[in-house]
Amino acid sequence: MPLARRTLITAAIAAATLGAAPWAHAQADFPTRAVNIVTPFPPGSGPDALLRVITEKLGQLWKQPVVVQNKPGAGGIVAIEATRRLPADGYTLVQFDSEQLVALPLLYISRARDISVLDHFDMVAPIFSTPFLVVVPTGSPWKNLDDLIKAAKAAPGKITYGSWGVGSPGHLGGEQLELATGIQMQHIPFKGQGDMFTALATGEIAWSLGSIPSSNAMYKAGKVRYLAVAGPRRILPQMADVPTSAEAGGRRDFVQSSFVVLAAPKGAPAAVRQKIAQDMAKVMQDPELKARMETFAFERIDWSPEEIVKQARAKGQMYDTLIQRKHITLE
Incomplete structure (x- = not known):
């Protein structure tokens, strides 16, 4: 092989390796400090109660504090506005339900661009669905x-x-x-x-x-x-x-049911999001967590981030029909 071609191939391999290294390093090291999980649900609610068990298990696994921050209000808008512009590094996560993912922009048409969760957040991991x-x-x-x-x-x-x-x-x-x-x-x-x-x-x-x-x-x-x-x-x-x-x-x-997921401000490294999802899957198998979910009649869902978006959009189509039918609005 000519020297010039070998040099180009070697340089390409080195560049690819260097490009991948920060992602792999980010995944291996995450987290190196406290992680905050913001929830739009009030203290004592079902999603909040389960989240606190999850954060306890994640903290044990990560050997870092995982802190729940309750920011209820305006159907989820308070939590959205408090987090959507935060650094996209995986250290701030947000708990959302399916209605906050897709119904809010339909109910606040004039603010839809600012509060569209699917536009401003990456889906990270599913948590549960709840029947009514x-x-x-x-x-x-x-x-x-x-x-x-x-x-x-x-x-x-x-x-x-x-x-x-x-x-x-x-x-x-x-x-x-x-x-x-x-x-x-x-x-x-x-x-x-x-x-x-x-x-x-x-x-x-x-x-x-x-x-x-x-x-x-x-x-x-x-x-x-x-x-x-x-x-x-x-x-x-x-x-x-x-x-x-x-x-x-x-x-x-x-x-009628609702599902709850974990999201991150858009742009968090893919490797970090993948690690969070993998570790969430691990803690969701914890016997204490399973028992709590059974008490609440919460059902474990095993969706990829892409499936979360697909399910959310399908629910959004149904809600759009219902909302347009009676011109329901929160404005």
Whole structure:
């Protein structure tokens, strides 16, 4: 081989090696200091409670502090604005649910560019999905979801359902049930899930959607009961008698769930994001973490970052239909 050609090949190999070295080095060393995980969920909520177990396990694995920072407010906008311009180095991560990924830009059209999570953040790792249940006061006359639908058809616009805010999964789930069954109901938004379930228990509203973490205290106190799981599968061995929406006389296409992921300000090194994802997968196998997820009826999801984006966009298309249908806005 001519000397000049050998020299060019050697130089190319050296350049490639040098180019790869910082990425490999970043992955091997990360993290060398504390990692902050910002969550838009309030302390004590289901996503926050699980995140704290995750951060404890990550801290043990990384031998570095992993700190949870709660920044609730405006449906997730406070957390987005606090983090989207931070250094893209992997040392700031953000917990988002699917509604914050895709519903917020549809609800705040004038601010959509600034709060579009899929534009400003890289998806890093999935955490869990959570099914929702149809919840009614204990004294409700309805025995199943079919009873609820028949009551709504008999009195268009009179049956009330609550949610923890305009554009929340509880609100959009109610809109989805309307669209799937041809009924009309009255949406009553509350400032939070605590206020909503108090109103539900006293009969101020007729029904709501709720997750196990948000509704279980009222359920155990005997103040509410479950009509159905808004999904294709029954959940939790201790609640195996709660039917799916299809089994309870509803519709097979009435499925409402939310998924939660870990993201990073856009531009974090690919090797760092990959290491975080790999280590997240490790800690999600921890027996304590698995037990906590089972208690909450959270379901482990094993998606790549690309699959997270795909699933988010699919949910976004559904939400766009629901939001445009009634011109729902937060502006």
